[in-house]
Amino acid sequence: MLSPSEILEIRANFPILCQEVYQKPWIYLDNAATTQKPSAVINAIDEYYLTINANVHRGVHYISNLATEAMEQSREHLRQFINASNVQEIIFTKGTTESINLISVIISDFINEGDEIILSELEHHSNIVPWQMLCQRKKARLRIIPIDRNACLNLECLDTLLNERTRLVAVNHVSNALGVINPVRKIIKKAHEQGAWVLIDGAQAISHSQIDVRELGVDFYAFSAHKMYGPTGVGALYGKRKLLERFPPWQGGGEMIKEVSFEKTLYAELPFKLEAGTPNIAGIIAWEQAFSFLEHIGMERIKIYETYLLDEANRSLQEIPNLLLYANRALRSAVTSFNLSCAHPFDVGSILDRMGIAVRTGHHCAQPLMRVLNAPGTVRASFAVYNTLEEVEKLCDAVGKASKMLIS
Template sequence: MFDVKKIRNDFPILNRKVNGRPLVYLDNAATSQTPQQVINVIVDYYSNYNANIHRGVHALSQEATDKYEQARKKIQEHFNIGKSHEIVYTSGTTHAINLVANGFSSFLKQGDEILVSAMEHHSNIVPWQMLAERTGTILKVIPMSLDGELEMDAYEQLLSDKTKLVFCNHVSNALGTINPIQEIIDKAHEVGAAVLIDGAQAAPHIKSDLQALNVDFYTVSAHKMCGPTGVGMLYGKEEWLNTLPPYQGGGEMIAEVTFEKTTYADLPHKFEAGTPNICGGIAFGAALDYMNAIGFESMSEYEKELLDYATEKLLEIEGLKIYGTAKDKTSVISFNIDGIHPYDIGTILDKLGIAVRTGHHCAQPIMDFYKIPGTVRASFSFYNTKEEVDILVEGVQRAKSMLL
C-alpha cells in the first residue's frame, strides 16, 4: 500500500519552513528533492572512500571505481539497456544533447534536414540550431495543437529521405504532455533517420524500456529523480556511439597519446573525458534503488490522483486557465489567471511557503504559441499530498483576491 506519510519522512527538507510556514514544494519538474537514503550515500563517499577512479591501484580508488561502475549497471538494468558501455555519464541532459549534436556536425551536410518538436525545452532546441548554422542543415518544427499535443499527421508529412535526425522530449516540462515517442521513433526509422529522446521529465514518472523503444539516443538527469545535480546519462546505441567523434578531449578518454597522434578509448570512456562526478554517479544509482523500492507503478498511480485532484480544484477558480490539456500527461499543471502576471502569483505563493515555478520554463516557443508571457507551473511528485494541493488552491485564491 502506498504510504505517502512514511515516504515524506525520508525527505528532511520537507520538514523545513519558508517565511514561517511549512514548505509546500511543487517545483519538482525543475528538480526533485533528495531522500535521506541518497544523502547518506553521498556522505559515505566523501567520508570513507573519496578517490579518483579507473587509474589508481590503491584500495580507495578501486573501491570508488567499483561503486561507480556498479551504478552504471543499475542504470543499465533500470532502463533495460543492452550493454553497459552504451551508457555515457554526463553532467545532465543538456550535456548529453550537446554531445550528440556536436558529433552529428561531423557528417551532416547542407540540405540535410533535422526535425524538432514545437514543445521542446531550450536544451533540445539551441544545440540543434547551432548545428544547423555550422552545417547548413535545415531545421524543421513538428507543430502542436492548442491542447498541447503534437500533430502527428504533420510529423509524417515532414519526414523524408532528407531527414537525418529527429529529436523530441518524452514529456513536456512546460505542459506535462506525454508524447507518443514509440510512433515518433518508428516513423523516423522508416526513412532512415536517427532519434534522440529527451527523457529528463519522463524519467521521474515512467520507467522506460529503451530496448523495446528501439530509440537511438535517450537522455536523463539524476536531479529530476531524487538524485544529485550535476550528473546524468546519455544512452546511445553502440553503433552510433562508435560512429560519433569524441565531444571533449583530455584524460581518461584516450587509448594512446603521442605528439603525432592520439587514439581513443573504447566505449563509454571515449566520451568521458576528465575526472567525472564520481559521487554523483554513485548517488544516481542509489536514487534509482530508492525509487524502484517504492515502485514506479505505485508512484505513477498516486501522482495521477494528485494531478486529477489538483486539476479539478484549480479549475473551480474563476478566470483560471490551464495550458496543456493532453489526454496523456504527467503531474504538471501550467496555468494563468486572467489579468494577472504569473510572476506576481508566484511571488505571493512564495510568501505563503509554496514553491512553484513561473515564467516560460525554458520553453519560450510554447509561450509564444499561446501568446502569453509565461505560466505558473505546479509540478507534483510522489511525496506531495492532497493537503498540499488544498494549500496551493487556497494560496492561488488569495493571490487572486490581492491582485485583482
C-alpha cells in the same frame, strides 16, 4: 495506489520537507525544476568523501579500486533501470543539457548542407539551441512539429516534415512547461521508417514512469540525476552501442584514450571514449541510491499516485474563476500549468510563495512555446512522489485566494 501512510514513510526520507518558510509549512511543488534528495543519496555523497575519495579508472591503489567499483556499479544499476542492453551504452554526463550537446557534436560529420533536423514546439531550450548551433555549423535546417489546440504534437504534420533529408528527430518525452506526454513510440517508428535517428529528451519522464529504452527502440535518450531524486551535476546519455561506436569522441583528454603520442591518439572503448576527464564520482555513486529509492517504491505505483495528485489539482483549479489551464485535454504527467487572467504569472507565484508554496513561474526555458501559447509565461506546479493530497488542496485554495486578490 500508495496510501497516505506510505507517503508519510516516503517523506521521512526527505528532512528538508519538514521546514517552514514565512512561519508556514513549506510546500514544495517545483519538482520539475529539481527534486529533493532522499537521505540515502545525501549520505552516499558524504560516505564517498569520508571513505573512498580517490580518482577512478586509475587502478593503482586499493581505495581507487573501491571508487571505480562503486562508480561502475552505479552504471550497471542505471543500465538495468532503463533496460539498456550493455553498460557501454551508458555515458555519464553533467545532465540532460550536456547529453544533448554531446550528440549534437558527435553526429556532426554525418550532417551535410541541406539536411534537416526535426524538433517540436514543446521543446526546452536545451533541446533547441544545440541543434540550432549544429545547423548553423553545417548549413542544415531545423523543422518544427507544431502543437494542436490541445497542446499535443500534430503527428500529421510530422508525416509531412519527414523526408529523405531528415537526419534526426529530437523531441521531449514529457514537456517541462505543460506536462504533456508525447507519443514517442509513434514518433520513433515514423522517424525510423524514414531512416532518421531519434533523440528523446527524457528529463521530465525518467522519474515518473518506467523507461525501457529497448522497448522504445530509441537511438538516444538523455536525462539528469537531479530530476530523479539524485544529485545535481550528473546525468546520462543512453545511446545504441552500434551508433555510438560509429561516432568520434567529442572531447579529448584523460580517461578517453588507449594510447597517446604527439602524432596520434588511439581512443578508449565505449563508454570511456565519450567521458573525457574526471567525472563527478561522488554524484554518480550517490545517484545509485536514487535508482534504489525509485525501484523500492515501484515506478508503476509512482505513476498512478502522481496521476491521482495531478487529476485532483486540475479538477480543483478548473473551478477557480478566471483561471486558464493549459493542455487540459492532453495526456499529462505530474505537471500542471496555468494562468489567471489579468495577472502576470510572476505575481501569482509571489503570492503563493508568501503562503509557503513553491511553484515555478515564467517561460520554463521554453520561450518558443510561450510565443505559440501567446503567454508571457505560466504558473507551473509540478509533483513528486512525496507530495500529499493535502498539499495539492492547499495549492488550489491559495490559487483561489490569489485569484480574488488580483482580480478584484
